[in-house]
Amino acid sequence: MYGSMTKRADAALIGAGPAGLAAAAYLARAGWKTVIIDKNSPGGTARQLELIENYPGFPDGIPGKELMRRFVRQARRWGARFVRARARGVRRRGSDFAVGTTAGNWECRALLLCSGARFKDLGLANEKTLEGILHGAFDEAPRLRGRDVAVAGGGEAAVHQALLLSRYAREVTLICRGPALKAMRRLQSALLRRPNIRTLTRSVVAGLRGKKKLAAVLVRDLKTGKISRLKTSSLFVLIGKTPRTGLSLFRKKSPGFFSAGDIHSGRFRQTAIAAGDGIRAAMACEKYLRGNR
Numbered sequence: 001m002y003g004s005m006t007k008r009a010d011a012a013l014i015g016a017g018p019a020g021l022a023a024a025a026y027l028a029r030a031g032w033k034t035v036i037i038d039k040n041s042p043g044g045t046a047r048q049l050e051l052i053e054n055y056p057g058f059p060d061g062i063p064g065k066e067l068m069r070r071f072v073r074q075a076r077r078w079g080a081r082f083v084r085a086r087a088r089g090v091r092r093r094g095s096d097f098a099v100g101t102t103a104g105n106w107e108c109r110a111l112l113l114c115s116g117a118r119f120k121d122l123g124l125a126n127e128k129t130l131e132g133i134l135h136g137a138f139d140e141a142p143r144l145r146g147r148d149v150a151v152a153g154g155g156e157a158a159v160h161q162a163l164l165l166s167r168y169a170r171e172v173t174l175i176c177r178g179p180a181l182k183a184m185r186r187l188q189s190a191l192l193r194r195p196n197i198r199t200l201t202r203s204v205v206a207g208l209r210g211k212k213k214l215a216a217v218l219v220r221d222l223k224t225g226k227i228s229r230l231k232t233s234s235l236f237v238l239i240g241k242t243p244r245t246g247l248s249l250f251r252k253k254s255p256g257f258f259s260a261g262d263i264h265s266g267r268f269r270q271t272a273i274a275a276g277d278g279i280r281a282a283m284a285c286e287k288y289l290r291g292n293r
């Protein structure tokens, strides 16, 4: 299918976040020819985290970048091959898999999908086209010095982002659908100590205004139904995540196909869980490879 320049591996992994990296290290160490494909630098979402304070074994915390550097080193040490490319499609070829990427094609006996999860959209018409709307947590705070910014969401990621932004922004408005924030108590206490963060509970983003750039957010109060206009050029959307399953053409039971990490961890999306899940998938994959020589 994918042309004559196809390379072969025993196992191909899509996604080099903690799940993919842990699985790659395990499989390569077990002696299988392993390739790990990612469209970005290895490390996934965890690489972007300033400090991971709850990964076991690091009592003082560890920057996400450093932790992921160690994961990469470990996978490389056992011979895992890293490919920087976007996986465009996967399909079955007999008992094997064919993986088409932006940098060539691979055939493999086992496929592990570790492509993580992405932040959900609000579902508003001009959400994708207006400048100033970011889906996810980004270290944009210094650029927003003195501005008024909005954050949609009430969970850990949203509250964390609001705290980060409040160091520079004039005012941060946190728009939370539920009656209370869901973030852990420590973050909520920190929030109360920041006078420039305003929290609107039982409220949702009902509309976006602006021509090319965002100019204002319409906020609906779910108690009264009243809509108010919030002037801002920046909105961070952190209302939950949804698995990146676009490439997952196979049912869970397809022989030789495995998945791990945030792609199916539901509410339990954490670095250590993703890494552990990567190992679980790699062990299942290793058993499959042995049994299907």
Ligand SMILES: Cc1cc2nc3c(=O)[nH]c(=O)nc-3n(C[C@H](O)[C@H](O)[C@H](O)COP(=O)(O)OP(=O)(O)OC[C@H]3O[C@@H](n4cnc5c(N)ncnc54)[C@H](O)[C@@H]3O)c2cc1C
Pocket (backbone or CB within 6 Å): 014, 015, 016, 017, 018, 019, 020, 037, 038, 039, 040, 041, 042, 043, 044, 045, 046, 047, 049, 051, 052, 053, 054, 055, 085, 086, 087, 088, 114, 115, 116, 117, 137, 157, 160, 244, 247, 260, 261, 262, 263, 269, 270, 271, 272, 274
């Ligand atoms: C704001 C925020 C704060 C967090 N804080 C913490 C914390 O304090 N502690 C903690 O333990 N965890 C935290 N997490 C969670 C942690 O980052 C994730 O659970 C973990 O990174 C999931 O690992 P993963 O390997 O499943 O997916 P990811 O890390 O998301 O990696 C998926 C990889 O797949 C790649 N990919 C996707 N599609 C393709 C494709 N088609 N082709 C090629 N590559 C592709 C992506 O580029 C990415 O590198 C936080 C997450 C967020 C968003």
